[in-house]
Amino acid sequence: MxxxxxxxxxxxxxxxxxxxxxxxxxxxxxxxxxxxxxxxxxxxxxxxxxxxxxxxxxxxxxxxxxxxxxxxxxxxxxxxxxxxxxxxxxxxQARPVPSDRRLTRQQKRRHRHMLQAVDGRMNGATYRAIAGAIFGDDRVAAEHWKTSTLRVTTSALVKDGMAMIAGGYRTLLRHRRQP
Incomplete structure (x- = not known):
């Protein structure tokens, strides 16, 4: 595309x-x-x-x-x-070409998690099941779910993933600004 x-x-x-x-x-x-x-x-x-x-x-x-x-x-x-x-x-000129640095490694990982979270949510998965798939069931079970930081993170991943689907993905085409 x-x-x-x-x-x-x-x-x-x-x-x-x-x-x-x-x-x-x-x-x-x-x-x-x-x-x-x-x-x-x-x-x-x-x-x-x-x-x-x-x-x-x-x-x-x-x-x-x-x-x-x-x-x-x-x-x-x-x-x-x-x-x-x-x-x-x-x-x-056959010189080494630097890679396109629009996204950091951490940003790429978060975007991948956002897509996984949205995919799970759109297929009826609970936030707890999504967190287990992304962060591991053992890590999810180690914390009380109602006050878990993983619960907040998973909710944010779903919300941000939905925003990306609604058109926010276009920001990926822009380079990160350096001061």
């Missing part, structure tokens, strides 16, 4: 290279628009360097086979776009 370029700030926006830039050194010839998808925004495709994927959008009106430039809007997402362009240039 490809997301709109407005939502996914890790997408590199490609447009015509200005005539004042030398076309001879432009790396556009390294791009292969495999498995491309076209819509009103342009042509969406992925660049895979063997380890990392970089999402690209050749904007509508930009012909294939011409020198390209990456577009960085001067907005709050500019640093996200610059990071994506850095990843693209590294991939095109």
């Amino acid at each position: 490809l997301w709109s370029a407005e939502m996914d700030t890790s997408a590199v926006l490609l447009t015509h290279a200005p005539a004042i830039l030398p076309a001879a050194d432009n790396l556009f010839t390294e791009l292969r628009e495999t498995a491309a998808h076209s819509d009103e925004q342009g042509v969406h495709f992925l660049l895979w360097d063997g380890q990392q994927t970089v999402r690209l959008v050749r904007l509508a009106g930009t012909p294939a086979g011409t020198p390209l430039a990456a577009l960085v809007p001067l907005d709050a997402d500019g640093f996200d776009r610059i990071e994506a362009i850095d990843r693209l240039l590294r991939a095109l």
